[in-house]
Amino acid sequence: MRRVLVCLCVLNLVMARSVSAADDITITKVYGTELPGRYKHPASITELDNGDLYIAYYGGGGEYKDDSCVWGGRLEEGKTEWTKPVVIADTPFRGEGNPVIWQAPDGTVWLFYVQRYGDTWSDARVKGKISNDGAKTWSDSFVVAFEKGMMARGRPIVLNSGEYLLPLYHETGQDRERTAPDTASLFLRYDPKTQTWTETNRIRSRTGNLQAEPVQITDDYLVAYCRPGGDFRPSKNRYVVRSESHDGGKTWSEGRDSQFPNPNAAVSFIKLQNGHLLLLYNNSMLRRSPLTAAISTDNDKTYPYRRNIAEGNNTFAYPMAIQTRDGKIHVVYTTDERTTIMHAVFEESVILSYRAETP
Numbered sequence: 001m002r003r004v005l006v007c008l009c010v011l012n013l014v015m016a017r018s019v020s021a022a023d024d025i026t027i028t029k030v031y032g033t034e035l036p037g038r039y040k041h042p043a044s045i046t047e048l049d050n051g052d053l054y055i056a057y058y059g060g061g062g063e064y065k066d067d068s069c070v071w072g073g074r075l076e077e078g079k080t081e082w083t084k085p086v087v088i089a090d091t092p093f094r095g096e097g098n099p100v101i102w103q104a105p106d107g108t109v110w111l112f113y114v115q116r117y118g119d120t121w122s123d124a125r126v127k128g129k130i131s132n133d134g135a136k137t138w139s140d141s142f143v144v145a146f147e148k149g150m151m152a153r154g155r156p157i158v159l160n161s162g163e164y165l166l167p168l169y170h171e172t173g174q175d176r177e178r179t180a181p182d183t184a185s186l187f188l189r190y191d192p193k194t195q196t197w198t199e200t201n202r203i204r205s206r207t208g209n210l211q212a213e214p215v216q217i218t219d220d221y222l223v224a225y226c227r228p229g230g231d232f233r234p235s236k237n238r239y240v241v242r243s244e245s246h247d248g249g250k251t252w253s254e255g256r257d258s259q260f261p262n263p264n265a266a267v268s269f270i271k272l273q274n275g276h277l278l279l280l281y282n283n284s285m286l287r288r289s290p291l292t293a294a295i296s297t298d299n300d301k302t303y304p305y306r307r308n309i310a311e312g313n314n315t316f317a318y319p320m321a322i323q324t325r326d327g328k329i330h331v332v333y334t335t336d337e338r339t340t341i342m343h344a345v346f347e348e349s350v351i352l353s354y355r356a357e358t359p
Contacts, residue, residue: 030055040058045343161219169186170202188200213268223269283306
């Protein structure tokens with residue numbers, strides 16, 4: 001949720017694909033500058049019980065503008081045009097950010113989002129709403145995390161125990177152009193039976209980290225990939241941060257650099273229906289292009305299958321991936337200086353057909 005770095009040493013890349021990446025990857029625009037509120041960022045997506053897709057993003061005059069609010073829109077099953085977005089969370093005199101939309105197994109649709117109480121996101125809190133009618137109407141808002149500097153970004157996952165694991169992070173420092181080294185990722189565990197939240201420990205790393213994306217591999221073993229902290233200057237030593245849990249997600253290891261380069265940008269990490277793992281990341285340390293999909297078929301040991309979803313002289317930021325019941329993979333991301341939300345749809349096979357030189 002910070003200003004994208006504009007490198008003086010821009011790589012010579014192919015121009016971005018505007019409508020479709022290839023015959024086997026379809027990319028369409030969801031919302032752009034034709035709608036009020038130039039700023040549209042970052043997008044979250046879920047599949048509803050009736051087959052509709054629902055998207056949430058925050059928009060308004062800019063990242064730190066108090067007129068920003070959370071918008072929601074719907075792609076009805078069988079349709080090709082998204083509905084006009086409507087405001088689903090707005091607080092007078094305060095700006096909202098980073099909405100996360102997610103339908104739980106019991107049919108409840110959860111909306112988590114950030115509300116800023118000061119000049120930076122280090123003054124934020126995490127709030128929530130629920131819907132019991134498929135995201136048509138919403139409850140009053142409630143506070144999920146009271147601690148100053150708490151933020152949301154990632155979708156919850158359902159653990160094998162039946163509990164929900166909600167990724168959060170604690171952002172510190174008052175600099176809008178960097179996060180402090182003690183910025184840390186964490187999770188809230190939710191017990192649907194008792195309706196209570198329990199906080200895990202915090203993932204620490206050499207530069208700080210945020211916006212963790214977890215998957216569960218066995219009952220005890222989980223892996224999370226996190227965005228690294230720091231600033232937006234060019235770097236030759238910035239990687240996606242990786243952490244593990246060996247007790248079912250209750251405690252997490254120190255975050256360490258993974259093999260994946262990162263330009264200080266969000267990633268998306270999900271477990272597919274067949275057990276394969278899908279990671280979406282910007283394969284660069286300099287800029288948010290290209291947007292690359294990588295697949296592991298051996299429980300996170302290697303990622304030999306990689307393919308660019310979007311590339312070129314633009315930014316393709318804040319991906320969020322889901323796999324719908326029909327097996328298709330859907331990815332939403334922001335481009336064109338955070339004014340446009342895009343939607344990519346493809347089968348896993350189109351990534352498996354590309355093998356990277358380095359696993």
